[in-house]
Amino acid sequence: MRSEKRPDPTIIEPTDAIIRLSATCVCGSDLWPYRGADPVTEPLTMGHEYAGIVEEVGAAVSTIRPGQFVVGSFFASDNTCEICRAGYQTSCLNREILGTSGAARAERMRVPLADGTLVATPDLPDDDLIPSLLATSDVLGTGWFGAVAAEAGPGKTVAVVGDGAVGLCAVLAAKQLGAQRIIAMSRHESRQQLAGDFGATDIVTERGEDGVARIKDLTCGLGAHSVVEAVGTQEAMLQAIRSTRPGGHVGYVGVLHGVHLAGDELFMSHVHLHGGPAPVRRFLPELIDLVWNRKINPGLVFDLTLPLDQVAEGYRAMDERRAIKALLRP
């Protein structure tokens, strides 16, 4: 992992915008290829979380204007097709993945389908809001989708498997969505602390079957109503399913790696399963509003800030779990 000089991006399609990044960051999902869990056969540009100021727009862009501060998601989407209108912009019929091709970890980036993809803030933000606005781009939007997919809400007991930035944001989301009880599964003190700040009412340190037993203990033997899976491994997914009561909901947002679900267990579990690549765009207007009005502070997940050219240290710190999430300033 290194920082290097690359040509500045330019408008290619008339629906493109060029933005100058105010901040970018390292995603937990970037650790999969970093650790070799995803095959990497040639050099990749990486980075798919971004917020910044529009510098230029293509001729067909009508709502996004130069000078605006904008946030977008890791998939560009037209936001007009039937799938987008149903709220699944990450499965947009015209989606384009950013990151490996889009290189959001840079000074400038090209965003396709700018009108559909980008959401502008009401005005230029104060500098201290930028980490939280950047968080809406992926980790908050993803944790939020996990909580929505798990049907977190009033009267519900919500458990969150995974104490990375997404899991912590799922705790924040569950709190905002009105959950009655929020159980964070974490064995790291600094993350337990942040989970509490975000609204967790209980901390469970056990994992696997012991973690499931602990959740059952806390819920009269029934399991939680809603469980968010924010890891992506077989162990975490089974922990999530088994921690959910019959009729309850599992929202899974960890990128699943090597996970296989046995049909007979799923059948008898009686849970609802929903998840996948979070359609962050669906939630961006609401999340930006909450950040703008200082109702939430998801930027607290960034516990390390580095200049962009020290990106390699950001990966190392997250890989070694010294940092929850590294923010990079171009």
Place this chain on the structure above:
Amino acid sequence: MRSEKRPDPTIIEPTDAIIRLSATCVCGSDLWPYRGADPVTEPLTMGHEYAGIVEEVGAAVSTIRPGQFVVGSFFASDNTCEICRAGYQTSCLNREILGTSGAARAERMRVPLADGTLVATPDLPDDDLIPSLLATSDVLGTGWFGAVAAEAGPGKTVAVVGDGAVGLCAVLAAKQLGAQRIIAMSRHESRQQLAGDFGATDIVTERGEDGVARIKDLTCGLGAHSVVEAVGTQEAMLQAIRSTRPGGHVGYVGVLHGVHLAGDELFMSHVHLHGGPAPVRRFLPELIDLVWNRKINPGLVFDLTLPLDQVAEGYRAMDERRAIKALLRP
């Protein structure tokens, strides 16, 4: 498979009822052990669908009375625990499975937890209503749950994988729930006919990937909003998931056998998955009402009626797909 003389059941628990069966039948799920797909190591009593007249109740039974005509589900449930109240009576904390232990394919049977399990009709039914009332006990309730789990409703395109009695009842349910378009996947002419009578607007005869492609063709390339899986095999489950649009719902009610779902495909599919043993008890009052008022006629799935002692022929006919479902008269 044979019919034999067994002792009459008696009240064991004070919450029991004894009913004299008016009719019973062979379930598609009974074909799994019949065909050897489920291991059978000793003689089993079978049968878990029932409707009949209460002969005797235990001392603690307060709402069910001798002389009533009643229908129940294949799981006895207290209908008062938190899981029952959430509508998942087949995961009741005090559930007892009927069938292999309860022997509903008999002249008389013992039903545990009678107050929670049984639903009485307004009066003694006309004889021609009995097949439809019996159908509510399992196949209709199960197809109905599949359609509800798939969120069939107004404006929705619903596809049904499987043309057995449950799949056909899922078509009927989708129609009742107001679905706009109902695609039955069937290659058997008599079943296609009944699917049409129950409300199917389209028939797809292709299976597997060809079936998926056909569903996509019929839905502008998007897939159906709602897909009911009513078979239980790997092929059928994948056909269901792949026929569903991103953000859509799969309701699976076929008893899953040897099914394994790969996490990465599930993740990218963006579908909702829900299913399991249908909590028929949730739907029984509504379904009995629809039958009683002759709004629906699910009893049409019984295309073979035999005396109880010819049960073996019922199995053979269903195994060879000569019959959709066999009704047995004690």
